[in-house]
Amino acid sequence: MINRRHIRVKVMQSVYAMLQSHNDDIIREEKFLKHSILKMFDLYVLNLQMMVEVQKLAAKKMALSKKKILATKEDLKPNTKFVNNKVINAIAESVSVESYIALNNLDNWQENDEYVKIIFDELQxxxxxxxYLNTEEDSFKVDKAFVIDFFKEIIAPNEKLAEYYEDKMISWVDDIPFVNTWVVKSLSKYKEVAIFVLGKLYKDKDDEDFVSTLFRKTVLKHKEYEKDITDKTPNWETDRIADIDLILIKMAVTEFVNFPSIPTRVTINEYIEVSKDYSTEKSSYFINGVLDKISKEFIEDKRIVKIGRGLL
Structure with a gap:
């Protein structure tokens, strides 16, 4: 499922796109933001389905080998460990996976089966x-460990597959690392006796509402928050501050004021971490300094009111 940090990243990207394009259609932009987050689930399912399709291809090749005129002993009696892998079979038989694929027309690997062949060739x-094939132990534990390594070592780092994903949807460029981690977590949590069920996109309704509120409030109040930032950076003209830094600070201020259950220090730390991946080398220090000053003033002026003990 998507976590709060990645939600912040997605909101940051949407706020940046909206301000850069000088577009004031907040409803349309919010719909695009939510659509972008929803499409992450497609990426998650496609990664899981890739393993199923590779297994199907292996089974198909085995069946063809048995029909050879000069079939070898290995052709006639192949190692079926991979095609019988318990975890991949569970994904293949999952009603939730099958339903999601059908409902969302995810026929990518039927239309672009060359990528299945690429992954299978690399795996072989x-x-x-x-x-794995030479491992004598036949157990769920061995199958699960193999599937996790198969994804981590073969599928996740494949450059051609990454290029395909990026061509399909530009927002997936930043989503791929997060979704890869999500897939590994799902596989790691899967138990032998359980039916494989797709994870949830959001942890709960609060996280889903967090997307809309953070985006709307930041966009609607960004001019007001810009004045607060200017007051705390007297030696800086706003046009000298990196655009992403300004947006991250405005988003943090939005959290200070509108999310009473999120501790101020948690908010500051989250945006410092986001800045390390998306802004300049020194941005984290700058953002920390500005947010520290703003938070102290807002607390003193009662503009920040947190609920619960120790939330400031």
């Missing part, structure tokens, strides 16, 4: 695959 050449 790997020591991971050879060692």
């Amino acid at each position: 050449k790997s020591d991971l695959y050879k060692n």
